[in-house]
Amino acid sequence: MNPKNRNIIVALAVIIVVALVAFFSLNHQASKKSTAQKTVKVGIMSGDKQDQEVWKSVAKTAKEKYDLKLKFVYFSDYNQPNEALLSGDIDVNAFQSYNYVKTWNKAHKSDIVAVGNTYITPMHIYSKEVSKLSDLKEGSTVAIPNDASNESRALFVLQSAGLIKLTTSDSSKLVGLPDITENPHQLKFKEVDASQTPRALDSVALSVVNYNYATAASLPNSESVYMEPLNKTSAQYINFIAATSKEKNNKVYKEVAKAYASKATEKAIKEQYPDGGELPAWNLKL
Structure with missing residues (x-):
């Protein structure tokens, strides 16, 4: 083969190999990028x-x-x-x-x-002392979550259960303990971290518990004394x-x-x- 032609063929082969390597490298990078995205x-x-x-x-x-x-x-x-x-x-x-x-x-x-x-x-009210809310004693202590949104929700649950009255019935509004206007059972309130409301049952009469924490503590719905009703404000x-x-x-x-x-x-x-x-x-x- 003519040396000149051979050099041309070799050069073309090198170009093709380089092009193929670049092509597969770019496709690999694109694939990685696509996977990441x-x-x-x-x-x-x-x-x-x-x-x-x-x-x-x-x-x-x-x-x-x-x-x-x-x-x-x-x-x-x-x-x-x-x-x-x-x-x-x-x-x-x-x-x-x-x-x-x-x-x-x-x-x-x-x-x-x-x-x-x-x-x-839905939130639930649990108790180790009573099987129904009508048996609740005067001056009993109720555990509620201490973060603003869950505390407000717990208070509305207690209002719907007929245990307290608040300044409003609109549960889209944020309320706290100062918003209690009527407390006929003279209930006391213990504010705890939401995750601790199941454990608080050992020291209180009632505890208002978020469902995820109730399940984590093996508290079944069947043992609650009251369930939060579902309606438009829910x-x-x-x-x-x-x-x-x-x-x-x-x-x-x-x-x-x-x-x-x-x-x-x-x-x-x-x-x-x-x-x-x-x-x-x-x-x-x-």
Whole structure:
């Protein structure tokens, strides 16, 4: 072969090899980038094992229907998930209700919004002293959560049970102990962290307990002496998947919400909460 032609062939071969290497390298990087863009960090609470099982079902649906990978980041108290969301450590979180985020946004001057509803859990009143509220003794002590939104909700539950009267019947308003106008049983109130309301039962007559903490403490609905009624004002207690306002229309985050609002998730909720303590809320009619 002519040396000149051979050199041309070698040069062309080198060019082709370099081009192929560059092509596959770019495709690999694009693939990695695409995978990274399809991974969503979801902040949830570490103490609720049943909720985690529900989210495993959501993750399966997200993968199969939307090619999304959900990576879970676990938190131990209610302050952490929103802080992580605002700092960008997670993409979305799912632990809070509308009334909770309203209070949070006001206190922290933040802009956290909902991208899709998840569930609602009625509060319950528990007791180790009485089997019905009519047996409650004068001057009994009642444990209630000490954070603003849950305390307000607990007081409205006590009002609906006929134990106290407040300055308002509008549960969309935030109330506290100073808003009690009538206390016919001369009840005393013990404010504790929401997670400690089940444990407080050892030292109080009644305790108003969030459902997630009741299940964590193995307190079944059947042993409660009163359940919060669901009505139009209960919409504020619906939990949701949260993002920052600038991401409220993010297509991927909306797909996470769609993966949650599925028949598979509804089935998982019924399996994990057979007593009906947690109810699907994406199509809830109040």
